[in-house]
Amino acid sequence: MKITAADTIVTSPGRNFVTLRITTEDGITGLGDGTLNGRELAVASYLSDHVAPLLIGRDAARIEDTWQYLYRGAYWRRGPVTMAAVAAVDTALWDIKAKAAGMPLYQLLGGASRTGALAYGHASGRDVPEILDSVRAHLAQGYRAIRIQSGIPGLDSVYGVAASGAGGGDRYDYEPARRSGDGPPRPVEEVWDTRAYLRHVPRVFEAVRAEFGPELPLLHDGHHRMTPIQAARLGKDLEPYDLFWLEDATPAEDPTALRLVRQHTTTPLAIGEVFNSPHDYGVLLSERLIDYVRSAVTHVGGVTAMRKLLDLAALYGIKSGIHGPTDISPVGMAAALHLDLAVHNFGIQEYMRHSAGTLEVFRTSYRFGEGLLHPSDQPGLGVELDETAAARFPYAPAYLPVNRLTDGTVHDW
Incomplete structure (x- = not known):
């Protein structure tokens, strides 16, 4: 062949x-x-x-x-x-x-280990009432696990908060990549205040738990913006609200930084969406410094590399939480779902709905219902590319934002 x-x-x-x-x-x-x-x-x-x-x-x-x-x-x-x-x-x-x-594909990976993959949606809002509305909207869509991201008082824009506030209407989900207007393409610059964030987020989760009770799995993404001691503080402050995970609490270039976070909190930790090789996980897995592997099939070397990474993680009791934003195409998403169905140590799958235009170009067969995703039983990945439709949408530069502290210092975005 x-x-x-x-x-x-x-x-x-x-x-x-x-x-x-x-x-x-x-x-x-x-x-x-x-x-x-x-x-x-x-x-x-x-x-x-x-x-x-x-x-x-x-x-x-x-x-x-x-x-x-x-x-x-x-x-x-x-x-x-x-x-x-x-x-x-x-x-x-x-x-x-x-x-x-x-x-x-999942049959070639050993067959199904479950009937479907638990997926989490992305609720967000500029304030607590908007967040509560967004959670209700996601529950109505069938989600049984929800990530919570909040606006921060005094900051104009914050990672994870959809432009439509509650995330409803025609807005399919938060999409941070932005296209420039006139002039050369450049990233948008945003302002960040970690102390304000650390004060506000626990109050948000207190309100969400009070409204929706203790059973709903809740997740939160710190997006690499905290030092290890700040991440440890947030993890500890969030313990009363029983998070499914705290994601990317601190930059992961130095995996030993997670030792400090682990020492101070029992909140489960997820990390790895910016990793690009199974080798990045060595210390994190062997010392059990994380609970969930967050890489994308698209960014860590494909199905072959991801399967090896998850098999290694399984030896340490660490589960999958494969990255699934809208900048992973439906092809990459389908590959993740086949692994989700096959591996024993599945944890949860991120699910951001693609736009109608994207689904016109990529004809998908995977399905979502009752909070679970299934890759379908079509041969292969179950995704086909409509090249005629693809040709109608030429490349246009778009960039993720750059982040600065209130004094102008470049910070992690």
């Missing part, structure tokens, strides 16, 4: 996506997601100029060998651009293998 073509497709139905389509001599096609928010063209070039020529003539069935060939053979390993490109190839090859077998 030789590879005859490897085409990179960039489309922007509301936001930018990079998709690799691999075709075999038998006419079977496979799709892989290589989207890297704000750096999409770097991955597209890596794929088109450096990876695609290496794939022609290779046996599409040799997935592990191809992964090692692209990872070890390039000499310059890891990094977000490289690993997103490797992920795109790897996921497309798994799509092909499962289609050739006439099976959904």
Whole structure:
């Protein structure tokens, strides 16, 4: 089953996506997601100029060998651009293998371990009344676990808070990537105050628990904005509200920083969405410094790498919480769902609904109901690309914001 073509497709139905389509001599096609928010063209070039020529003539069935060939053979390993490109190839090859077998991908990964994957939605608001309205809206949509993000008094805009306030209406979910107006494209700059945030967030969770009771799983994302001691304080302050997890409480470049956080709080910790290799997790897993692995299939090297990472995490009793924002295309989302269904140590799946335009380009078969996601029983990933629709949405630069403290110092966004 030789590879005859490897085409990179960039489309922007509301936001930018990079998709690799691999075709075999038998006419079977496979799709892989290589989207890297704000750096999409770097991955597209890596794929088109450096990876695609290496794939022609290779046996599409040799997935592990191809992964090692692209990872070890390039000499310059890891990094977000490289690993997103490797992920795109790897996921497309798994799509092909499962289609050739006439099976959904999860069957090739060992079969289903559950009937569906618990998904969490994203409730947000500028103040507590808006947040409560947003939680009600998400419960009405069928979610059984909800992330809570809040505006902070004195700050104009805050990560995780949808532009529509309560997150209802036509707004499909929070999308931070923004397109510039006149002039050269540049990221929007936002202002941040950690002390104000630390004072406010526990009051928000107190109000949410008072309204919705103790059973609803609640999550929160700190988005790398705290020092380890600040993260420890927040984790401790949130203990009375029994969070499912506190995500990305502190920057993860130094994994040993999580030792301090772990010493001071029993709030479960999740981290890893900015990681790009299973190697980033060594200390975190072996010392049990986290409870959930947050990487995306798209950014950590594909289905092959994610399966190995989750199998390693399982040895330490650590569960999955695969990253699933709207800058992961439906192809990457479907790959996550097949892993969610198959692995034993599944925890929860992030689920942000894609826009109508995105779903016009990417024809999906995965489904959501009663709080659970299922990848479907279609052969392969269960996602097809409408290339005619994709061509109607050309690439347009969009960037994640830059964050500054109130005194102007650049801070983690």
